[in-house]
Amino acid sequence: MSGSRVLLTGGSGFIGSRAIAPLLAAGYEIHALGRSRGASEGVTWHELDLLDDRAAGRVVADVAAEQLLHLAWYAEPGRFWAAPENLDWVAASVRLLRAFAEAGGRRAVIAGTCAEYDWSDPVERCSELDYGSRQATPLRPATLYGASKHATRLVAAAYAPQAGLSLAWGRVFLLYGPGEDQRRLVPQVAGALLAGEPAQTSDGAQVRDFMHVDDVAAGFAALLASNVEGPVNIASGEGVSIADVLALIAAAAGRRELLRLGALPRRAGEPDRLVADTRRLSGEVGFAPAIALEQGIAETVDALAAAGREGGRGR
Amino acid sequence: MSGSRVLLTGGSGFIGSRAIAPLLAAGYEIHALGRSRGASEGVTWHELDLLDDRAAGRVVADVAAEQLLHLAWYAEPGRFWAAPENLDWVAASVRLLRAFAEAGGRRAVIAGTCAEYDWSDPVERCSELDYGSRQATPLRPATLYGASKHATRLVAAAYAPQAGLSLAWGRVFLLYGPGEDQRRLVPQVAGALLAGEPAQTSDGAQVRDFMHVDDVAAGFAALLASNVEGPVNIASGEGVSIADVLALIAAAAGRRELLRLGALPRRAGEPDRLVADTRRLSGEVGFAPAIALEQGIAETVDALAAAGREGGRGR
Numbered sequence: 001m002s003g004s005r006v007l008l009t010g011g012s013g014f015i016g017s018r019a020i021a022p023l024l025a026a027g028y029e030i031h032a033l034g035r036s037r038g039a040s041e042g043v044t045w046h047e048l049d050l051l052d053d054r055a056a057g058r059v060v061a062d063v064a065a066e067q068l069l070h071l072a073w074y075a076e077p078g079r080f081w082a083a084p085e086n087l088d089w090v091a092a093s094v095r096l097l098r099a100f101a102e103a104g105g106r107r108a109v110i111a112g113t114c115a116e117y118d119w120s121d122p123v124e125r126c127s128e129l130d131y132g133s134r135q136a137t138p139l140r141p142a143t144l145y146g147a148s149k150h151a152t153r154l155v156a157a158a159y160a161p162q163a164g165l166s167l168a169w170g171r172v173f174l175l176y177g178p179g180e181d182q183r184r185l186v187p188q189v190a191g192a193l194l195a196g197e198p199a200q201t202s203d204g205a206q207v208r209d210f211m212h213v214d215d216v217a218a219g220f221a222a223l224l225a226s227n228v229e230g231p232v233n234i235a236s237g238e239g240v241s242i243a244d245v246l247a248l249i250a251a252a253a254g255r256r257e258l259l260r261l262g263a264l265p266r267r268a269g270e271p272d273r274l275v276a277d278t279r280r281l282s283g284e285v286g287f288a289p290a291i292a293l294e295q296g297i298a299e300t301v302d303a304l305a306a307a308g309r310e311g312g313r314g315r
Numbered sequence: 316m317s318g319s320r321v322l323l324t325g326g327s328g329f330i331g332s333r334a335i336a337p338l339l340a341a342g343y344e345i346h347a348l349g350r351s352r353g354a355s356e357g358v359t360w361h362e363l364d365l366l367d368d369r370a371a372g373r374v375v376a377d378v379a380a381e382q383l384l385h386l387a388w389y390a391e392p393g394r395f396w397a398a399p400e401n402l403d404w405v406a407a408s409v410r411l412l413r414a415f416a417e418a419g420g421r422r423a424v425i426a427g428t429c430a431e432y433d434w435s436d437p438v439e440r441c442s443e444l445d446y447g448s449r450q451a452t453p454l455r456p457a458t459l460y461g462a463s464k465h466a467t468r469l470v471a472a473a474y475a476p477q478a479g480l481s482l483a484w485g486r487v488f489l490l491y492g493p494g495e496d497q498r499r500l501v502p503q504v505a506g507a508l509l510a511g512e513p514a515q516t517s518d519g520a521q522v523r524d525f526m527h528v529d530d531v532a533a534g535f536a537a538l539l540a541s542n543v544e545g546p547v548n549i550a551s552g553e554g555v556s557i558a559d560v561l562a563l564i565a566a567a568a569g570r571r572e573l574l575r576l577g578a579l580p581r582r583a584g585e586p587d588r589l590v591a592d593t594r595r596l597s598g599e600v601g602f603a604p605a606i607a608l609e610q611g612i613a614e615t616v617d618a619l620a621a622a623g624r625e626g627g628r629g630r
Contacts, residue, residue: 053368053406082477087413090470091368091406098402147473151466155405158462162397 005029006224007063007100009050010071012038014180015111015172018217019069026225031063034072051088053095060099068100068108069224073149077183081115086148093152094159101163108160109224112153112171112231114209115146119271127277128171128231134277142269153231168223173235173276177213177296178303189246190301193253194308200263204243207273209235212296215289222287228280235276236289248294252301320344321539322378322415324365325386327353329495330426330487333532334384341540346378349387366403368410375414383415383423384539388464392498396430401463408467409474416478423475424539427468427486427546429524430461434586442592443486443546449592457584468546483538488550488591492528492611493618504561505616508568509623515578519558522588524550527611530604537602543595550591551604563609567616 004027010016011032020039023030030043033056037045046063048055050072070093074085097108117126118140126137141147153169160167176186192199211219211234219234243261250256281287319342325331326347335354338345345358348371352360361378363370365387385408389400412423432441433455441452456462468484475482491501507514526534526549534549558576565571596602 084413084417084474084478087409087470087474090466091410094402095406098399102399141469141473144470144473144477147469151405151469154456154462154466154469155402155459158456158459159399159402162459163399 005031005063005065006067006069007060007065008032008069008071009034009096010073010111011043011045012036013071013075014213015175015217015220016071017179018177018214019071019220022218022221023069023224026221028067031065033059050096051092053092056092056096057099060096061103064103065100066104066106067224068097068105069220070096070108070110071220073111077181081143081145083144086144090148090152094155097156097159101159101165105165107166107224108156109168109170109220110152110156111220112169113146113149114171114173114233114235114274114276115143116141116150116153116171119269119274122271122273125237125275125277126233128233128280131277131279157230166227166229168226168229169231170220170223170234171231171276172216173209173211173233173274175211175213175216176300178300180213186245186249186297186300187304190249190253190304191308193250193255193258194301194305196255196258198258198260199246200260201246202242202264202266203262204241204246205272206242206266206270207239207275208242208245209238209275210240210245210293211236211289212291215291219281219285219287219289222285223281226285228284232280232285233276233278234281235278236293237276237278237282238293239273239275240293245293245297248297249301252298253305320346320378320380321382321384322375322380323347323384323386324349324411325388325426326358326360327351328386328390329528330490330532330535331386332494333492333529334386334535337533337536338384341536343382346380348374365411366407368407371407371411372414375411376418379418380415381419381421382539383412383420384535385411385423385425386535388426392496396458396460398459401459405463405467409470412471412474416474416480420480422481422539423471424483424485424535425467425471426535427484428461428464429486429488429548429550429589429591430458431456431465431468431486434584434589437586437588440552440590440592441548443548443595446592446594472545481542481544483541483544484546485535485538485549486546486591487531488524488526488548488589490526490528490531491615493615495528495615501560501564501612501615502619505564505568505619506623508565508570508573509616509620511570511573513573513575514561515575516561517557517579517581518577519556519561520587521557521581521585522554522590523557523560524553524590525555525560525608526551526604527606530606534596534600534602534604537600538596541600543599547595547600548591548593549596550593551608552591552593552597553608554588554590555608560608560612563612564616567613568620
């Protein structure tokens with residue numbers, strides 16, 4: 001067992017693939033578990049299906065890492081909100097945590113979601129804990145995905161103290177960046193505009209908290225290295241309307257005239273506002289995002305344009 | 316698939332073994348899953364480890380039951396409150412529910428616990444839902460066992476509507492009866508008294524809701540046959556002090572002078588009062604317990620005395 005050995009799940013995913021660089025920079029020895037192998041430089045990959053608890057348990061016991069960064073989950077765009085696969089990931093996650101603790105693990109960070117919060121009565125900022133007059137935002141997930149993450153946290157939080165584990169739970173809000181699945185908002189809109197096609201969207205008045213995936217990944221690495229416990233929002237703390245984000249995409253693509261705001265209805269159950277209180281991340285973890293939204297969107301659109309020139313749009 | 320086929324887990328356990336008779340009486344065809352085979356009359360047993368999700372999934376798919384009564388959980392006396400096995404049972408339970416739904420299941424009843432409720436601020440009665448001026452009792456489990464059951468319910472409740480499942484969650488309070496594990500309160504005290512030894516207990520001022528295991532099992536069978544959804548307390552609704560229960564045991568054993576109330580401290584975190592609101596069970600399910608506490612305790616002590624005469628105390 002090495003004091004700086006970290007078990008990483010989801011290492012080939014959107015966040016996990018970006019977490020490797022900051023983890024390596026922080027001096028961790030990375031053991032990545034998952035079905036697909038990602039970047040290899042400096043990473044020991046263990047190819048297995050995390051839903052196969054026995055196979056995962058054997059590798060977790062062998063690696064005997066002191067730290068765990070568990071980012072893997074079912075993430076198929078559109079489907080993940082209601083997919084029965086969420087149940088498998090609850091199961092795999094709690095068993096993974098037990099296997100990790102029993103192999104000598106000491107510190108675990110698991111990815112949660114803003115979908116754990118109550119969306120029915122939007123607050124100015126979603127707070128993880130009580131802060132003076134601002135009470136913790138109620139946890140009342142409206143989706144199976146949110147309920148499954150919430151349930152996993154409840155079990156993990158009850159288990160950690162008696163297993164001698166230090167546990168933090170990083171709640172991710174909206175994220176974007178190069179390499180995002182093309183079915184998600186930013187690449188879908190940018191892809192249409194870059195192809196010279198109109199992009200139909202909802203009215204865009206919803207206010208969200210966007211963070212570049214590289215900042216999200218670096219935030220997780222910083223949280224892991226800290227001794228902060230409990231829920232921590234991994235977010236920018238800045239509210240921006242979807243319409244403003246779409247305008248940044250259109251400006252970067254040079255096709256503002258192709259935006260069709262209001263052409264589509266909003267998805268049922270979407271809150272008007274979803275912005276994180278980031279006092280724990282900034283004050284306790286000491287992490288601040290480095291990438292401004294305008295710059296990040298511009299780079300993301302440029303990357304999509306470059307990919308389009310190389311190999312067609314790939315849609 | 317049969318409209319009256321029920322998949323039963325925990326069928327050789329304390330509650331499950333008593334559930335077989337009322338289920339058969341209600342006309343169900345019973346398929347019991349678990350490691351140990353119980354009573355065979357009228358029951359098809361499938362011997363397997365429910366923690367082996369793949370093996371369980373195959374049998375669940377083959378049986379294709381319309382109904383599920385999931386009572387199995389880790390229940391080792393003393394250890395179950397904090398045991399890491401709770402994590403395995405969260406995992407096995409959510410996977411079992413998914414397998415059941417995907418095999419055509421329509422109605423599921425799962426065993427919950429009074430340990431899901433907030434014990435830190437005892438209420439007159441723990442209510443599952445809001446009733447007029449009485450609000451639902453907060454769910455703030457203080458133990459890993461309670462948190463694990465609570466988390467399982469959250470996932471099941473979010474999953475059920477989209478899987479087309481009717482789901483009820485039966486919260487068990489305290490139970491007793493012949494066949495209970497000898498390390499639990501009633502058999503332990505009765506065993507000592509019947510052997511002519513002093514029985515050391517806490518002060519016994521805690522008020523609890525006791526129900527005979529046959530009534531608990533019959534309550535589950537009635538809940539399954541009903542179309543009531545959501546959480547339902549399976550309890551008597553009668554508050555009785557532990558001291559009064561101990562007095563009943565001592566009276567039945569004829570050894571009142573051997574009771575040593577106050578010789579032991581209370582277990583940390585035990586609430587002063589834990590009594591169920593049973594309006595859902597009585598009013599909506601239409602079930603009323605049949606066995607009065609005095610009679611039930613007397614029969615339980617008689618059964619222990621008979622077992623002791625036959626084979627020693629078996630402790």
